[in-house]
Amino acid sequence: MINLPKDAYTSTTWFEKEQEKIFEQNWQFAGFTSDLNEAGEFLTVQVGRINLIVVKGPDLKIRAFHNQCRHRGTQLLRTCGKAGKALTCPYHDWSYSLEGDLLSVPQQREEFPDLDKKMLGLHRASVSIWKEMIWVHPEPAPEPLTDWLGDIKGLVGPHRVEELIEDPDSATEHEIKANWKIVAENYIDGYHLAHLHSATLNMYAHQQQECGFVGKHFAFYEPLTDKYADNLKEMSPLPPIDHFTEEQPLGAYVPLIFPNLGIGASESSWSIFHIIPLAPNLTRVITRTKVMPASGWAYFRQSQRSNNAFASMSGKYAEGTSPDDPMQSGDFMAEDIFACEQQQKALNSPYFSVGPTAQNQEASVRDFQSIINLEMEQ
Ligand SMILES: [Fe+2]
Structure with a gap:
């Protein structure tokens, strides 16, 4: 409007490019540490085109993963809540540990004889805490939050x-x-x-x-x-x-x-x-x-x-x-x-x-x- 064209405030093309160039490239606020108190509690957050899961593990560490099953890419979890000991995809019941490792695949022996579970953990995202705020980044190793904040x-x-x-x-x-x-x-x-x-x-x-x-x-x-x-x-x-x-x-x-x-x-x-x-x-x-x-x-x-x-x-x-x-x-x-x-x-x-x-x-x-x-x- 002064340094930006009118389009920047009205067009879908601009909006989508911003999702990719701005929201997916910067750390994003996801919630407060008090939102995740017990192991298994999770929340989801949209970062540009990407949906992330933030979940508290059995060791009470908070981790972030891409909210996509490694089988067919379906969204694993909805909004927020408490998962049990595993994150299970509703589509074909592939399930993952709270640390993101693939735990079990139904009918694995008959249907997927050569499956290498180690290769199929959830895609890792990054999480960092500042002033009781949970911050996430879709990349596994972005610029550290503290440097990004400066x-x-x-x-x-x-x-x-x-x-x-x-x-x-x-x-x-x-x-x-x-x-x-x-x-x-x-x-x-x-x-x-x-x-x-x-x-x-x-x-x-x-x-x-x-x-x-x-x-x-x-x-x-x-x-x-x-x-x-x-x-x-x-x-x-x-x-x-x-x-x-x-x-x-x-x-x-x-x-x-x-x-x-x-x-x-x-x-x-x-x-x-x-x-x-x-x-x-x-x-x-x-x-x-x-x-x-x-x-x-x-x-x-x-x-x-x-x-x-x-x-x-x-x-x-x-x-x-x-x-x-x-x-x-x-x-x-x-x-x-x-x-x-x-x-x-x-x-x-x-x-x-x-x-x-x-x-x-x-x-x-x-x-x-x-x-x-x-x-x-x-
Ligand atoms: Fe104001």
Whole structure:
């Protein structure tokens, strides 16, 4: 749109090429370590054109395999759940150990007299853990996750994720009628924060934002407003994070791990914002949030306090005609979804064009598009 053609946001050809050139070539977020607690528990994740299984073995090690039976290529496992001691293909009952080795083939002696089981283990993929997140890569020996992340590792906030607990009730899932890059660009666009979210994110000092790309990944920090910082105990919607440091002080750390995992690490919570492309004009976003461990009573008290402090908070447009107007929702996610869908719709007009963009606060969007271009050319 600035550095990318309109086609990049609308065409199936672009979308499919991105799956191959971007999603299959980069590490992808697959879930939290807490999703796989016992041996046999598994989840599946789509990485470009490839479906992967992530499974906990009898040794409690997490491994990743291509979700394809070596017999006829059928998908072995569906979504998530618990396999027994083996992964069995529903088609002809070929079964594999949780370590990916072929265990048994029905009627092997009569039908497959020369079968070499050792050659027919599941295709191996890679798995790595960072901050309690499971990351996968379809290749057996890609660039290690820690190298691929590089310096962004030190710029995502001091949050000790292993000490926080997930609040499952706060998880959200949205289908947004926009290309995944519009959603990612909105996530890293620092210019809209003070405007689209003038009534919903006004606890942050947007004019003091510090951000930029570190390799392919995007770092973003902004402090709290003085008023909010001074009254944090009363105003925070949740018990505040208690381990900010001098190097990584109180505030909001909102990086985007390339190309599609946003992290929102704030004064009171730590969230992931997982952008999943479904079609050129359709994107699923899943959010999951971790918070300080505290008793239910502490949370109740905190939310009561915060409700009082924010009693005046509404939406961008306080008055209007429709009660379900996202601009009146007081929910910044609803505001972002509205903006993304409007942006996608605008692409249909033959009069669509992009005017001048903000030198500093929209540099992120231009840089993101340049990186997409580079990846697509490789
Ligand atoms: Fe936003």
